[in-house]
Amino acid sequence: MTDLSVLVPSYRRPDDLRRCLEALCCQYLAPVQVIVVARDVDKSSHLVAQAFAERLPLEIVKVNEPGVVHALNTGLPSVKAEIVAITDDDAAPHSDWLARIAAHFEADSRIGGVGGRDWVHTPDGTVVDGQRRMVGRVQWFGRIVGNHHLGVGPAREVDILKGVNMSFRRTAMEGLRFDTCLRGMGAQVHNEMGFSLAVKRRGWKLMYDPEVAVDHYPAPRMDFDQRGVFHPDATENAAFNWMWVTQTQLIGGRRWMSRQWQVWVGDASAMGYIHFFRALLRANPLARAKYRAAKRGRELAISLLRVLNSVQKLPELGGKQRVN
Incomplete structure (x- = not known):
């Protein structure tokens, strides 16, 4: 075993x-x-x-x-x-x-x-x-x-x-x-x-x-990123991480499509345009704050990726090792 x-x-x-x-x-x-x-x-x-x-x-x-x-x-x-x-x-x-x-x-x-x-x-x-x-x-x-x-x-x-x-x-x-x-x-x-x-x-x-x-048994986190509670920094960080991971790990069309999805759709916590408009229609009082925080996170990730691309091709993180 x-x-x-x-x-x-x-x-x-x-x-x-x-x-x-x-x-x-x-x-x-x-x-x-x-x-x-x-x-x-x-x-x-x-x-x-x-x-x-x-x-x-x-x-x-x-x-x-x-x-x-x-x-x-x-x-x-x-x-x-x-x-x-x-x-x-x-x-x-x-x-x-x-x-x-x-x-x-x-x-x-x-x-x-x-x-x-x-x-x-x-x-x-x-x-x-x-x-x-x-x-x-x-x-x-x-x-x-x-x-x-x-x-x-x-x-x-x-x-x-x-x-x-x-x-x-x-x-x-x-x-x-x-x-x-x-x-x-x-x-x-x-x-x-x-x-x-x-x-x-x-x-x-x-x-x-x-x-x-x-x-x-989901326990409280020991920072401002608490489950089910909005904090602008936590939302910004989550949106940054989502964009960063997909843009460094996905390749080709999947990378591009993931970026478009996050900007145009997103999800309930890291809102793109569509989730933002839905939240507005439902009179969600946090809609604008949530959208702005997510947008900041995405834009920061994209800016850093552009800097990275200006000096080198996106790294093949993890390499291209194949399994026979």
Whole structure:
């Protein structure tokens, strides 16, 4: 059976981290290594992790900078196994999580990444349920489809994995790092989209299997980017990251179409023209502020990309390695 390491970035969520590590103790296929990456000032998380030292092959990696990108990039060099499974501290992997991940990688040597469903638990105790066949896709006309928390059906190839439930083959991500150009002090949204697309561009397959599951208890973020709450800086950062990732990782017509989609359509949080006009028609009092913040983020990303293009061709991030 394939050996797996587990990587868990954590920051000031000791109760969530305890639940996550308890779930890792109950895996049918035990990990050979569990890496908890925590800020050096986060004493409570260190204490929780240390309490599991006798039950898990635990390593604590300290970081002194904020952001999940820095945490993941700092933790990756410590990975020992051929497969690294990544989850968040506010998730509890199902007991067969690692065993199912390993089975996929063993079944097909062309698979570079595996992810699955995150069952979202709301504060009132209910579980978000639903059924979506389309998951983790970048459609030809530029729209990004997530739905990882609602996916049903058989395992299938996708374009994007979700950060709370994703795993990668070391050889597939050799030399790759999560993009440090992404903006934000905490979540740095869309970081997993960039990494997934970089692995896929190398010719590896990314698989989504709803049976590869974690329970997800979305916890408050430790910055101004709070779920469901508008903050202009958070919206600007998210729009920047979306534009930056797609324009550096997609190629040809898909890159152009994604840019047009974001400018003309966007989504409810990073509004393009169409979402903005819809919000105006519904008398949304935040419509103008949301649109302006998203527009600033997109324009900043495009400006920086133009500067990059003026000195060199857009880099082939992740290279062009193909899998036989």
